[in-house]
Amino acid sequence: MLAPYTQVVEELKVKLKGIRKQFEYDSRHSPIEFITGRVKPIPSILEKAENRKIPLEHIEREIQDIAGVRVVCQFVDDIYTVVEMIRARKDLTIIEEKDYISAKKESGYRSYHLIIEYPVETIDGMKKLLAEIQIRTLAMNFWATNEHSLNYKYKGSIPSEIKERLQKAAEAAFKLDEEMSMIKHEVQEAQRMFHRK
Ligand code: 0O2
Ligand code: 0O2
Numbered sequence: 001m002l003a004p005y006t007q008v009v010e011e012l013k014v015k016l017k018g019i020r021k022q023f024e025y026d027s028r029h030s031p032i033e034f035i036t037g038r039v040k041p042i043p044s045i046l047e048k049a050e051n052r053k054i055p056l057e058h059i060e061r062e063i064q065d066i067a068g069v070r071v072v073c074q075f076v077d078d079i080y081t082v083v084e085m086i087r088a089r090k091d092l093t094i095i096e097e098k099d100y101i102s103a104k105k106e107s108g109y110r111s112y113h114l115i116i117e118y119p120v121e122t123i124d125g126m127k128k129l130l131a132e133i134q135i136r137t138l139a140m141n142f143w144a145t146n147e148h149s150l151n152y153k154y155k156g157s158i159p160s161e162i163k164e165r166l167q168k169a170a171e172a173a174f175k176l177d178e179e180m181s182m183i184k185h186e187v188q189e190a191q192r193m194f195h196r197k
Helices: 003-025 042-051 056-062 076-087 138-153 160-182 184-196
Strands: 034-039 067-073 093-099 112-122 125-137
Touching: 003 034, 003 067, 003 112, 003 125, 042 056, 056 125, 067 076, 067 138, 076 093, 076 112, 076 125, 076 160, 125 138, 138 160, 160 184
Parallel strands: 067 125
Antiparallel strands: 034 067, 093 112, 112 125
């Protein structure tokens, strides 16, 4: 069942990396810094299914992030540029958008999520599969990676003192994004000069 999901992740990675390459050829600022992707490990799929009482035969429809791709950007504006570019594509269909940037999660989590339907050719014919694209800044990614590790360590029940620190850290990360946005043009000009050199 998971084999076509691996195909989806690899294809999406190639396509999104292609966007970055095209900006580089043009010596233009790429809204994409880097891409990562993964197929959700089987134990995580089963755990999510159990927690949400999803019967095994409904997993493909109800667990939307079996295939997951993450697009990491330098600036908050870049996130919306990437969203626009994905909305304009003809090779996938957006099923749902979740803007956890304007409406952050209670944990402090910020990111823009797109749930897409992606047609993949398999040996048994074409199959449309769901995938999740998470789009976030480097600062949001730093926070989410650390929070994810702590969640793992504390099995989802992070002590309240650490939770508060994480919420403060999330605000600090967002402040960093805002401050960097103020000097975005300076940074981009410097990067263009470096690239030409
Ligand atoms: P590039 O050309 O360096 O961007 P693959 O299957 O080989 O394509 P892999 O290694 O399985 O890719 O990719 P994975 O694990 O999904 O994502 C790792 C990619 O993200 C690597 O790039 C890393 O260089 C990049 N990456 C991860 N964390 C960071 C980070 O903090 N900063 C930066 N700049 N890049 C990061 P690739 O795929 O090797 O390609
Ligand atoms: P993984 O692979 O371990 O990251 P919903 O049904 O919409 O309420 P669902 O389906 O869980 O909830 O979707 P949601 O919350 O939109 O996004 C799911 C994924 O977003 C998570 O995947 C995380 O990758 C990421 N995410 C959401 N909230 C947080 C958060 O508070 N902290 C961190 N670090 N990441 C978050 P999984 O399933 O947790 O799996």
